[in-house]
Amino acid sequence: AQTVTQSQPEMSVQEAETVTLSCTYDTSENNYYLFWYKQPPSRQMILVIRQEAYKQQNATENRFSVNFQKAAKSFSLKISDSQLGDTAMYFCAFMSLTTGANSKLTFGKGITLSVRP
Amino acid sequence: EPEVTQTPSHQVTQMGQEVILRCVPISNHLYFYWYRQILGQKVEFLVSFYNNEISEKSEIFDDQFSVERPDGSNFTLKIRSTKLEDSAMYFCASSGLAKEQFFGPGTRLTVL
Numbered sequence: 001a002q003t004v005t006q007s008q009p010e011m012s013v014q015e016a017e018t019v020t021l022s023c024t025y026d027t028s029e030n031n032y033y034l035f036w037y038k039q040p041p042s043r044q045m046i047l048v049i050r051q052e053a054y055k056q057q058n059a060t061e062n063r064f065s066v067n068f069q070k071a072a073k074s075f076s077l078k079i080s081d082s083q084l085g086d087t088a089m090y091f092c093a094f095m096s097l098t099t100g101a102n103s104k105l106t107f108g109k110g111i112t113l114s115v116r117p
Numbered sequence: 118e119p120e121v122t123q124t125p126s127h128q129v130t131q132m133g134q135e136v137i138l139r140c141v142p143i144s145n146h147l148y149f150y151w152y153r154q155i156l157g158q159k160v161e162f163l164v165s166f167y168n169n170e171i172s173e174k175s176e177i178f179d180d181q182f183s184v185e186r187p188d189g190s191n192f193t194l195k196i197r198s199t200k201l202e203d204s205a206m207y208f209c210a211s212s213g214l215a216k217e218q219f220f221g222p223g224t225r226l227t228v229l
Contacts, residue, residue, distance in 0.1 A: 033216060035217075037220075042222070043154075043206055043222075043223055043225075044220065044222045044223065045160070045208060045210075045220035045223075046220075047217060047218075047219065047220075050217060091159070091160060093160075095216065095218075097216075103165075103173075103216075104150065104162040104165055104173060104175075105150075105152070105160075105162065105210075105218060106162070107159045107160040107161070108159060109158070109159045110159055
């Protein structure tokens with residue numbers, strides 16, 4: 001079974017600065033996706049970014065980028081130029097591709113990010 | 118932009134009552150999921166559904182739970198006899214061939 005670990009329960013960053021959220025995972029599989037989801041106070045789950053394990057290049061989406069280290073099973077999220085609207089809980093999630101296209105997501109416990117004005 | 122919708126946004130029920138949570142997935146998606154999140158905890162997988170049948174379910178998804186896609190657009194989660202510990206946020210998600218799961222806004226279930 002896969003596990004996803006987010007060991008930092010909360011972080012704080014000054015507006016306009018950069019912050020990195022950590023995530024590690026454990027799997028014996030070679031074919032999988034990794035995701036970061038954002039959950040603001042409204043509790044809606046919003047997809048932030050996706051990384052395919054077979055790709056060496058780190059995914060980027062505007063101010064959001066990842067540092068994917070497959071050998072170390074590490075998948076951190078970097079948020080550049082932090083904005084007040086980035087304040088939310090962030091979840092790292094794993095999806096196996098071995099069991100088929102409708103694989104479940106396995107989530108970490110999440111990290112609460114606060115952006116200070 | 119297409120989105121997953123869920124109704125109701127908040128459901129309050131008495132212990133032992135049946136509840137049905139409704140979801141309308143994105144129209145061209147083929148894979149459907151239910152997750153739950155107990156307050157302050159992580160999001161947990163309940164069940165996945167494809168081609169009108171359950172493809173995977175977790176240990177949480179016991180005989181009290183069932184899912185259905187009654188009419189080709191709605192996707193429902195039924196809890197037959199609710200317990201206090203069923204109080205949680207329930208999220209529906211759907212995905213297409215790209216495998217990215219898009220979540221609905223959730224239904225907050227409160228069991229009294």
